[in-house]
Amino acid sequence: MAQAAITTENHGVEHHEETSTGLGHRKLLMWSFLGSECMFFGSLIATYLVYRNQSKVGPWPEEIIDVPLTTVSTFVLLMSSLAMVLALNYTQRNRPNLARFWILMPAALGSGFLGFQAFEFTEFFHEGLTPRINLFGTTFFVLTGFHGAHVTLGVIWLLVMSGTITPKGMGAVSLLATLLAFYLGMVGVLGMVDVIPDIEGSPSVIIFIVGVASTVIAGVWHFSMKTTMSVKHQAENLEITGLYWHFVDIVWIVIFTVVYLVSAGDGPHLAEGLLNG
């Protein structure tokens, strides 16, 4: 019987899980799921393309799409993929301290990407683009909204995984403190770009500064606690998480090209031409 490439560690003894196919069942399941996700996002992108330039009223993409901003957010998501693969690499090599650091990076960068998306959606809303206003709004928000939901799920999954490779006790407390401080800083950023209103008595810039300072302090505390715990047994779990995270990245690679770069020049002149022709 073939042996799967996956291993589990039990009381320091490493043994191989045997499967009838020779492939890890959970990894096979994840690849099958990602295949079905390809069809899901393929359908959404096809719908966007079919209804491209079919809107009868504005706002039009050429009026509101901010390509430089989205290029930066695309870069952030790409770098989160790099951080993810480094986290997996260090986990497979059983380097717990480096793995603990790098597993938080894709979660932080993914949160940053979501911040960009929240800012963009708010700006579009202020410009008058809503899911109901025209076909562009409907297809745009459905496509990018579903992608954002996938990123949100990925961030939560990564945070759970970071907990599994953190030593219990003070390690868990410092991890929680670091995360809370980081998200406090994110709240400050969202407030400063007017995505959320200022909290009365505490302007967003103050929240941001407190968040950054406490993230640094809690982060230094967390990562100064060295551990010798084995993390290699989490390698397969982290690999499955990574597959999902990289998939989210490749979907955005396509969305960035189709929705932003190619469609950024779409406007009433194209729509009228199509409608009249």
Added chain:
Amino acid sequence: MTTEESGTEQQRPNFLRRWLWHGDYRYLVIPTTYAEEPEPEGESPFGRAPATWKRKWWDWTSGDHSTVFFYIVIGSILSVITLSEYWIFTTDLQQVWVNSSLFALSAIKFFMVVAFFMHLKFDNKWFTYLFGAAFFLAIAIFLSLLALLDKLNG
């Protein structure tokens, strides 16, 4: 090929064979010309660099998981491609050239992430077949939907 070159033990050939056999180190030895000799290693305008880089690439990309340096190289290439996409977007080229370049670069990024970051290049081939089949099915659904909805819209 001589016995020395092949590196395998062979039976000693008989007299007739030794006498007539062309190229063997026996009675009718025809001197080896330079054209018949293998290319000396590193004899190219770039010296040994292509062979060295080929070997390094093999070292980086083979095995269960690759090196940190390799992943940073892939991440840098992806970043450069993203910047190039933005640069192409800002140029005044014809729209057809801009769009086709953007789709080509997007496809390169897609396959680089799938192959290297998602480890399909290093992993069991059945994962590649599974994802490849689903991907082509997704493309088929994508094209069918384009055609169908386009027809319905008139």
